[in-house]
Amino acid sequence: IAGITQAPTSQILAAGRRMTLRCTQDMRHNAMYWYRQDLGLGLRLIHYSNTAGTTGKGEVPDGYSVSRANTDDFPLTLASAVPSQTSVYFCASSDSGMTEAFFGQGTRLTVV
Amino acid sequence: KQEVTQIPAALSVPEGENLVLNCSFTDSAIYNLQWFRQDPGKGLTSLLLIQSSQREQTSGRLNASLDKSSGRSTLYIAASQPGDSATYLCAVRLISGGYNKLIFGAGTRLAVHP
Numbered sequence: 001i002a003g004i005t006q007a008p009t010s011q012i013l014a015a016g017r018r019m020t021l022r023c024t025q026d027m028r029h030n031a032m033y034w035y036r037q038d039l040g041l042g043l044r045l046i047h048y049s050n051t052a053g054t055t056g057k058g059e060v061p062d063g064y065s066v067s068r069a070n071t072d073d074f075p076l077t078l079a080s081a082v083p084s085q086t087s088v089y090f091c092a093s094s095d096s097g098m099t100e101a102f103f104g105q106g107t108r109l110t111v112v
Numbered sequence: 113k114q115e116v117t118q119i120p121a122a123l124s125v126p127e128g129e130n131l132v133l134n135c136s137f138t139d140s141a142i143y144n145l146q147w148f149r150q151d152p153g154k155g156l157t158s159l160l161l162i163q164s165s166q167r168e169q170t171s172g173r174l175n176a177s178l179d180k181s182s183g184r185s186t187l188y189i190a191a192s193q194p195g196d197s198a199t200y201l202c203a204v205r206l207i208s209g210g211y212n213k214l215i216f217g218a219g220t221r222l223a224v225h226p
Binding site for chain 2: 031033040042043045048050058059090092098099100101102103104105106108
């Protein structure tokens with residue numbers, strides 16, 4: 001693994017189903033983030049984690065949850081997917097809150 | 113509320129041309145500014161990071177400047193190539209609501225034609 005790995009690459013999901021998007025980084029970065037990217041709305045922060053064991057809400061957290069059990073992993077869970085959660089999801093990390101941020105390749109999620 | 117604006121929204125230029133992409137932000141209390149490149153259907157690739165105390169950063173044919181007091185940054189691309197075609201995003205980092213976050217502009221979609 002080099003950098004940030006997201007899985008799956010894409011997914012079609014039935015509304016009401018539960019889904020976890022995975023994110024793993026091998027750079028030992030303290031801070032990790034989840035963004036969603038939507039046409040016309042740009043990138044918006046969903047949840048963040050400044051260090052293992054801590055998480056916080058971003059701009060659009062409703063319907064999503066995260067956990068940070070260790071430094072490397074930062075999964076994003078949709079408890080009950082809705083069509084408005086159709087988006088491209090990006091995981092990112094940085095060594096600290098103030099340093100360069102690196103992004104994964106994204107997960108394209110379609111909720112039908 | 114911090115807003116980040118990128119102008120132009122789209123740009124088409126012939127190969128070899130030097131070009132400037134603009135990014136402006138409304139709140140000058142930023143920690144840094146980062147320029148990214150995004151290819152269609154791909155993730156974001158970091159190009160340059162400018163700390164708030166810096167005026168510019170250079171990497172190869174790319175040069176980014178920052179004027180924090182006026183809320184502006186420019187990304188200069190010298191001798192453009194078709195491989196430069198992508199969407200370029202700028203993002204400012206600030207502290208808000210107890211956490212730090214990147215606020216993104218909508219991007220400039222660049223097409224460099226042979």
